[in-house]
Amino acid sequence: MENVESHGAFSLGKISPRFERISLVLLLASLTLPDTCGMGESLDLKPNIILMLADDLGIGDIGCYGNTTIRTPNIDRLAKEGVKLTQHIAAASLCTPSRAAFLTGRYPIRSGMASSNAYRALQWNAGSGGLPVNETTFAKVLHQQGYVTGLVGKWHQGVNCDSVHDFCHHPLNHGFDYFYGMPFTLLNNCQDHKPPELDAAFQVELWFYTQLIAVAVLTLLIGKTIGLVSVSWKATVWFGVLGFLFFASWYSSYGFVKYWNCVLMRNYNITEQPMKLERTASLVLKEAVSFIQSNKHRPFLLFVSFLHVHTPLFTTERFLGKSKHGLYGDNVEEMDYLVGRILDTIDKEGLRDNTFTYFASDHGGQLEAQEGKTQLGGWNGIYKGGKGMGGWEGGIRVPGIIRWPGVLPTNTVVHEPTSLMDIFPTIAHVSGGAVPQDRIIDGRNLLPLLQQKVKHSEHEFMFHYCGSYLHAVRWHQKDSGALWKAHYMTPVFSPKDGGACYGRGICPCFGKGVTHHNPPLLFDLSRDPSEAVPLSPDTEPLFHMVLESIEKAVKEHQKTLTPVPQQLSFFNVMWKPWLQPCCGTFPFCQCDNEDASVNAIALD
Ligand SMILES: *[C@@H]1O[C@H](CO)[C@@H](O)[C@H](O)[C@H]1NC(C)=O
Ligand SMILES: *[C@@H]1O[C@H](CO)[C@@H](O)[C@H](O)[C@H]1NC(C)=O
Numbered sequence: 001m002e003n004v005e006s007h008g009a010f011s012l013g014k015i016s017p018r019f020e021r022i023s024l025v026l027l028l029a030s031l032t033l034p035d036t037c038g039m040g041e042s043l044d045l046k047p048n049i050i051l052m053l054a055d056d057l058g059i060g061d062i063g064c065y066g067n068t069t070i071r072t073p074n075i076d077r078l079a080k081e082g083v084k085l086t087q088h089i090a091a092a093s094l095c096t097p098s099r100a101a102f103l104t105g106r107y108p109i110r111s112g113m114a115s116s117n118a119y120r121a122l123q124w125n126a127g128s129g130g131l132p133v134n135e136t137t138f139a140k141v142l143h144q145q146g147y148v149t150g151l152v153g154k155w156h157q158g159v160n161c162d163s164v165h166d167f168c169h170h171p172l173n174h175g176f177d178y179f180y181g182m183p184f185t186l187l188n189n190c191q192d193h194k195p196p197e198l199d200a201a202f203q204v205e206l207w208f209y210t211q212l213i214a215v216a217v218l219t220l221l222i223g224k225t226i227g228l229v230s231v232s233w234k235a236t237v238w239f240g241v242l243g244f245l246f247f248a249s250w251y252s253s254y255g256f257v258k259y260w261n262c263v264l265m266r267n268y269n270i271t272e273q274p275m276k277l278e279r280t281a282s283l284v285l286k287e288a289v290s291f292i293q294s295n296k297h298r299p300f301l302l303f304v305s306f307l308h309v310h311t312p313l314f315t316t317e318r319f320l321g322k323s324k325h326g327l328y329g330d331n332v333e334e335m336d337y338l339v340g341r342i343l344d345t346i347d348k349e350g351l352r353d354n355t356f357t358y359f360a361s362d363h364g365g366q367l368e369a370q371e372g373k374t375q376l377g378g379w380n381g382i383y384k385g386g387k388g389m390g391g392w393e394g395g396i397r398v399p400g401i402i403r404w405p406g407v408l409p410t411n412t413v414v415h416e417p418t419s420l421m422d423i424f425p426t427i428a429h430v431s432g433g434a435v436p437q438d439r440i441i442d443g444r445n446l447l448p449l450l451q452q453k454v455k456h457s458e459h460e461f462m463f464h465y466c467g468s469y470l471h472a473v474r475w476h477q478k479d480s481g482a483l484w485k486a487h488y489m490t491p492v493f494s495p496k497d498g499g500a501c502y503g504r505g506i507c508p509c510f511g512k513g514v515t516h517h518n519p520p521l522l523f524d525l526s527r528d529p530s531e532a533v534p535l536s537p538d539t540e541p542l543f544h545m546v547l548e549s550i551e552k553a554v555k556e557h558q559k560t561l562t563p564v565p566q567q568l569s570f571f572n573v574m575w576k577p578w579l580q581p582c583c584g585t586f587p588f589c590q591c592d593n594e595d596a597s598v599n600a601i602a603l604d
Contacts, residue, residue: 046299047404048355049142049427050292050346052339053102053303055095055154055186055310056387058365058378061332062399066381069324071333074340078359079401083412083450087483088400089419089462089474090363091442093388094506095156095185096121096568097467098362098420099305103137103157103174105424105435105443107463109561111135113157114468115568118508120388122158122573125184125261126580129572130158130169132565136436138424140175142301145431150178150295152287153305156185158567160579167268180266180287182275182307183581190262191277191312195371197505205574213243259589260580270583271594277314280307283594285338286601289345296349299431304342308335311369311376316603328376337603353405356430360420361398363387367500384499384531388506390466391487392499393531408450416457417476417483422446440560461553466491466509467568473550474525482542485531486520486550519547 059065063072064079065086091101097108097120108114111132122129131137139149151171158169171179188194217240223229224236264272264280288304295302313331323329339359346352365378366387377386385392400418402408421443425435435441444458456478464472466489475484491507492515493499501507508514521534522543537543566572582589 045407046145046147046431047407048296048299048346048351049147049301049431050342050355050357051301051303051423051427052342052357052359053099053153053305054308054335054359054361055306056363056366056369056378057309057332057335057361057399058380058386058394059361059383059397059399060379060381061309061365064401065399067379070329071323072336074336074343075359075399075401078339078343078357078403080411081405082357082401082403082410083408083414085400085402085418086413086415087417088360088398089417089464090361090396090398091419091421092465093363093386093390093395094120095154095362097465099156100131100135101442102362102420102423103131103139104135105138105421105441106135106439107421107442107465109465109468110440110442110564112564112567114465115566116468116510117568117570119568119570119573120467120506120509122156122184122568124573124575125159125263126575126577127158127573128161128576128579129567129569130161131174132567133168133173135174136439137174137176138427139171139301139303141424141428141433141435142431143175143177145299145433147299147301147431148178148295149176149301149303150291151176151181151303151305152179152291153181153284153303154185154307155179155181155183155305159183159581162579164579164581165268170268172267176303178267178291180271181264181284181305183263183265184261186307186310186312187257187261188312189257190275191314192258194312196257197311208574213240217243256587259587260575260582263581264594265581269593270581270591273581273583273589273591276592277312278316280314281316281334281338282601282603285341285603288338288342289601292342292345292349292351296351301427306335306338308332308338309378313376318603326374326376328378332378334603341601356402356404356407356427358403358423359399359401362420364395364398366506367394368502368505370502382530385491386500388501389471389491390469390489390509391464391472391485392490393485393525393529394499396464402446402450409452412452414449416449417459417462417474418446418449418457419443419459419462461550461557463554463557466514469509469514470554471509471514472520473554475546475550475553477546481526483525484546484550485523485525486547487517487522488520489514489516490521491515520550522546 060067062075064076090098092098092108097113100108100111100113143149155171160166161168167173188197220236258274262274263270264275291302309331313327315330315334319330319334323333346355364380364386367377369377380386380394383394383397385394387395389395424443426446428435429445448454449457460476462474471489472487492513523531583591
């Protein structure tokens with residue numbers, strides 16, 4: 001879609017009630033005008049919408065995607081009753097940017113959620129970066145269409161900008177009427193006795209804050225000596241000692257991470273700090289079920305953003321030790337059970353035929369997640385690479401299933417390229433709304449493809465970024481059926497790594513950690529889905545033509561990019577004490593306001 005001129009009809013920012021009325025009238029008017037962006041006529045079916053997104057789940061971890069030993073009967077049932085996408089592509093291979101793209105239907109580089117440094121995801125609840133206020137999420141569009149909108153689970157799109165209560169990046173400021181879950185993401189630090197994650201971020205921040213304290217103390221001392229500051233010696237010494245002790249204890253133990261990042265919130269209020277992992281799964285389930293039950297009489301959007309299957313893979317007793325694939329398999333099977341309970345609720349409430357249900361993963365499994373020889377990350381099937389890598393298929397090709405009884409066919413498989421970004425325009429369309437006209441939307445309405453009214457998806461080229469670096473491009477050449485992929489950069493694997501960056505957490509996007517390819521590495525995924533043998537002008541007569549077409553598409557794409565504030569810059573990502581969500585006395589943030597005995601749904 002070209003950058004269509006603003007119609008002034010669809011204004012979604014913070015606007016006065018009078019303007020809201022005017023824009024609503026204009027919006028209604030625009031719905032009856034001829035369609036200008038190829039979305040087809042507007043529907044007014046207003047089905048309920050349930051979006052379920054797993055964290056770090058590989059495409060090879062699911063029964064209906066070919067796994068014969070892991071048990072995922074509920075996800076398999078969903079596929080049987082709907083459409084299974086085999087080429088469903090995440091816009092990024094890491095949580096924060098992939099989810100930003102999912103929520104907005106736009107490549108993360110457009111919203112500033114793709115980083116050019118080593119911080120590729122938000123690191124703290126107390127950072128100042130996050131999904132910009134002027135981005136429009138699908139929740140905002142559906143809210144305007146009269147939907148009640150809820151998010152249960154992981155957010156990882158930031159919390160505050162300038163002060164601890166501005167909540168500028170919070171889900172409730174992005175179109176959700178209800179939020180229960182983690183503003184951050186699950187990570188190893190949330191469970192005692194697990195090897196801490198986030199170490200890389202610490203080292204730079206440790207350096208930064210030590211310098212800051214040193215400079216502050218020095219300034220005070222000099223100021224005092226020349227008589228510019230009237231602070232007592234006692235206060236100066238206290239300041240220096242306390243500051244030093246505080247950061248020394250923080251960095252030496254890493255213990256604060258759990259208190260600062262492993263937090264559960266209901267709307268703007270902290271319910272558990274730190275969260276108690278033993279009961280989190282049942283609380284997430286309870287919140288999802290009760291959201292459905294209490295909103296069954298009006299159209300609702302429920303985004304269940306699972307904390308599963310991210311490390312530390314905390315799993316309840318019912319599933320612990322039960323799978324054939326260790327702790328990781330146990331956790332996948334527990335998540336499948338949660339999916340089943342949510343599907344059961346839809347059935348029980350009589351909502352099945354009027355509910356659009358979607359299941360996917362935010363990106364591929366993390367090959368490097370290991371403890372000793374035990375694999376703790378997902379399995380990406382026949383696809384090369386995984387989480388954190390820019391272009392390799394294993395990081396971006398994820399499961400994608402959509403069920404809508406009576407509207408979509410059942411037991412159907414679609415092999416065309418689709419994107420997680422397509423969900424935005426698709427549900428905007430089925431809600432009777434439209435996507436914002438004042439910006440580029442990279443996703444496409446999937447409905448015609450899912451209903452098999454058209455043969456091909458609208459995606460001809462897809463751009464595979466690693467942070468803000470373009471690593472690879474896919475070209476679906478519709479007439480020939482070829483599925484070309486050109487890699488400009490690939491992460492450096494040491495020979496024994498066999499397709500991963502073991503010992504480094506995740507692969508880097510730039511610098512010494514990547515190999516530049518000129519000419520690019522070219523594959524035809526329709527013949528070589530595992531990207532095993534690069535083509536050459538000798539083996540592929542179309543070699544030069546394909547690379548020229550792709551190069552042209554890249555130039556066109558780059559023309560549509562405009563500079564935006566970088567949400568993942570060092571200063572936006574780093575921990576800022578004044579932004580720390582905290583119940584209790586900072587820095588000792590601790591509370592438990594959840595009456596879990598009343599709330600929890602037993603998983604066993
Ligand atoms: C099924 O998933 C497990 C867990 O990720 C993996 O170890 C195994 O190789 C997969 N099996 C198949 C047949 O894909
Ligand atoms: C949001 O605001 C930033 C900063 O002013 C601007 O660069 C960007 O283009 C805006 N985005 C949209 C979608 O309007």
